[in-house]
Amino acid sequence: MLEDKNPQLTPISAYGEFGLIKHLTENFSFENSSTETAVGDDAAIINPEGKKVVVSTDVLAEGVHFNLGYVPLKHLGYKAVVVNLSDIAAMNATPTQILVSLAVSNRFPVEALEEIYSGIALACKHYKVDLVGGDTTSSTSGLVMSITAIGLEDEENIVKRNGAKVNDLLVLTGDLGGAYLGLQILEREHSVFLANPNMQPEMDGYDYILERQLKPEARTDIKNILKELDVKPTSMIDVSDGLSSEILHLSDQSKVGFRLYEEKIPMDSLTISTAEELNLNPVMCALSGGEDYELLFTISPNDFDKIKNHPDFTVIGHAVDLEQGNYLVARGSGELIALNAQGWDAFLNK
Amino acid sequence: MLEDKNPQLTPISAYGEFGLIKHLTENFSFENSSTETAVGDDAAIINPEGKKVVVSTDVLAEGVHFNLGYVPLKHLGYKAVVVNLSDIAAMNATPTQILVSLAVSNRFPVEALEEIYSGIALACKHYKVDLVGGDTTSSTSGLVMSITAIGLEDEENIVKRNGAKVNDLLVLTGDLGGAYLGLQILEREHSVFLANPNMQPEMDGYDYILERQLKPEARTDIKNILKELDVKPTSMIDVSDGLSSEILHLSDQSKVGFRLYEEKIPMDSLTISTAEELNLNPVMCALSGGEDYELLFTISPNDFDKIKNHPDFTVIGHAVDLEQGNYLVARGSGELIALNAQGWDAFLNK
Numbered sequence: 001m002l003e004d005k006n007p008q009l010t011p012i013s014a015y016g017e018f019g020l021i022k023h024l025t026e027n028f029s030f031e032n033s034s035t036e037t038a039v040g041d042d043a044a045i046i047n048p049e050g051k052k053v054v055v056s057t058d059v060l061a062e063g064v065h066f067n068l069g070y071v072p073l074k075h076l077g078y079k080a081v082v083v084n085l086s087d088i089a090a091m092n093a094t095p096t097q098i099l100v101s102l103a104v105s106n107r108f109p110v111e112a113l114e115e116i117y118s119g120i121a122l123a124c125k126h127y128k129v130d131l132v133g134g135d136t137t138s139s140t141s142g143l144v145m146s147i148t149a150i151g152l153e154d155e156e157n158i159v160k161r162n163g164a165k166v167n168d169l170l171v172l173t174g175d176l177g178g179a180y181l182g183l184q185i186l187e188r189e190h191s192v193f194l195a196n197p198n199m200q201p202e203m204d205g206y207d208y209i210l211e212r213q214l215k216p217e218a219r220t221d222i223k224n225i226l227k228e229l230d231v232k233p234t235s236m237i238d239v240s241d242g243l244s245s246e247i248l249h250l251s252d253q254s255k256v257g258f259r260l261y262e263e264k265i266p267m268d269s270l271t272i273s274t275a276e277e278l279n280l281n282p283v284m285c286a287l288s289g290g291e292d293y294e295l296l297f298t299i300s301p302n303d304f305d306k307i308k309n310h311p312d313f314t315v316i317g318h319a320v321d322l323e324q325g326n327y328l329v330a331r332g333s334g335e336l337i338a339l340n341a342q343g344w345d346a347f348l349n350k
Numbered sequence: 351m352l353e354d355k356n357p358q359l360t361p362i363s364a365y366g367e368f369g370l371i372k373h374l375t376e377n378f379s380f381e382n383s384s385t386e387t388a389v390g391d392d393a394a395i396i397n398p399e400g401k402k403v404v405v406s407t408d409v410l411a412e413g414v415h416f417n418l419g420y421v422p423l424k425h426l427g428y429k430a431v432v433v434n435l436s437d438i439a440a441m442n443a444t445p446t447q448i449l450v451s452l453a454v455s456n457r458f459p460v461e462a463l464e465e466i467y468s469g470i471a472l473a474c475k476h477y478k479v480d481l482v483g484g485d486t487t488s489s490t491s492g493l494v495m496s497i498t499a500i501g502l503e504d505e506e507n508i509v510k511r512n513g514a515k516v517n518d519l520l521v522l523t524g525d526l527g528g529a530y531l532g533l534q535i536l537e538r539e540h541s542v543f544l545a546n547p548n549m550q551p552e553m554d555g556y557d558y559i560l561e562r563q564l565k566p567e568a569r570t571d572i573k574n575i576l577k578e579l580d581v582k583p584t585s586m587i588d589v590s591d592g593l594s595s596e597i598l599h600l601s602d603q604s605k606v607g608f609r610l611y612e613e614k615i616p617m618d619s620l621t622i623s624t625a626e627e628l629n630l631n632p633v634m635c636a637l638s639g640g641e642d643y644e645l646l647f648t649i650s651p652n653d654f655d656k657i658k659n660h661p662d663f664t665v666i667g668h669a670v671d672l673e674q675g676n677y678l679v680a681r682g683s684g685e686l687i688a689l690n691a692q693g694w695d696a697f698l699n700k
Contacts, residue, residue: 036402041510041511041512041603042406042441042586042587042588043404043437043438043443043499043501044404044405045402045403045404045441046402046403046404047403048398048401048402048403052395052398053396053403054394055394055396055449055482055483055498055500056483057450057451057483057485057496057498058451058485059451059452059453059485059486059487059494059496060487061453061487061488061489061490061494062489062490063490064453064487064488064490087393088392088393090392090393091392091395093393099406099407099498101407101408101409101451101496103414103494103496133405135407135408135496137409137410137411137414137415138411139412139413139414139492139494140411140414141490141491141492142489142490142491142492144409144411144453144489144494146407146409146485146494146496148405148449150403150405151393160387160395161391161392162391236392237392238392253390253391341366
């Protein structure tokens, strides 16, 4: 079969604003009974069904949060949704709806937006959330995506950042540092490609950390696992900016300090070996790397037996009096190293 | 007193992401009992208090929706909120919360963001809505604002676009065309200024239309007026893109056609005289200009007596069978002119 090597791309202006939104969203179906009406009116209508509404928003900007030189558009759409659902999961709530706003320059054809929306659709399907609104506009340059995520939850299930008590255990889901090291590999291979477009990128063997960077998942599963174990966290946050700054947020809101044990921080063997290959300290990647989207929470010490053998959870520290501050307890020596907020920050890491 | 003519401006990086959001939002207070927690956790918690949740989002991009050469930042913040509240008002619902996302290039100092937030704060106070979340990030160029507005409303009050019936009356609040002509004056004077920075802009006498463009208001008052008059619209939309395209939206969703009477379209005398000064057809400005943020709705003909003498409302047409199409009935001649969707479109009007 003959293939058109240069398929005709469609300029966004061929659709206009309303036609474009309709075109991009017409194949979305709904999973939640709480979604009464969605795209097509001035606003969407959601039936809270007796629950509290939990709502969060995050913006992703080209050249700051992603580089289209190595991030496929479909992955970008998927990840933009995940980042927002992670915030809802961090309230121990169930995400139900999202709204998507895009500002795109005219250098993007309609086909590029279709790719982004195919990733959004995949995430909606995987997490059973409904796309209920959005706005798409042109911009003078670049791509900016802003997503608002809505969750509905019974009041008694919701967990905030401010409930940790002295002696509570600090617990983490999954492992850390992978997303940051995946990014380092992508940037290294992209630099090689820019220097010599004939070089093949060396991505073999880095699958796990590349997936952690390009296709992260929100831990919406944790809420149900904790419910089955009959554990309600006393405070919770998601690890979007690095473990260190998240611990400081819990400390700030709960008015306790924390001790974090270096030897307890869970890391995948590929994360550790890649850090060593790149001459990076693996623990620093976990503390400051960010984008792992795991959940960090505290539980009463009385609940320790319920979670101690569960493969999803690692106890990595405990809460102390606020006056005792927030410190990493070094492996072996037991030396106390002050935690600081060198998490990933969009204004500094450019 | 000596004044520093070149005050030191603060780069955004001096705060970092979390410090910046905290700095910009710490003086916001809450007006609504439904706002349980706001900025400071992974997500805000809203108590729907037995009502349905109405939610909408809009994005404004520099160089597309506004030109910082003549739009003061405080007005931009105010207008960005108003545009979103107008969508909630168009559902006949009461806006209660907003979330604000900003992507800004490093050319903006913290003081510029403070100006935008002072406009956002003013709008929140005026409309009694609470800022409950947001995200602020850097961008590679320009300023993009994305706002999500949330309203809570009893189900029986909510009005969608799809309920208009044949013979229903088409009703408009306020007057049209002013915002578009205000923009023409701003652009004319800005061009003069760019050509000769010593020329004083000639803005005197254009107050009403400049205010319509720079500081529009959302018609959140209409819901209460209609309630007092015991009128529930059968369909409703806000006039953000021009009367013509809004009528087509109601037609599309309600499966009726419309007759719009040219002589009934309400316009301010300054709007008409400015259109004539600029050699523009005033009616075209009303049909296609956009940004007036008035409400367009349909009512049962049985309700005509209830609204006919109210100064806020003008009956401008009526609904017919879908097969009869959507037409403007020309003044005097009665000629039928097809309505088309040449409203303001971010992808075409650049």
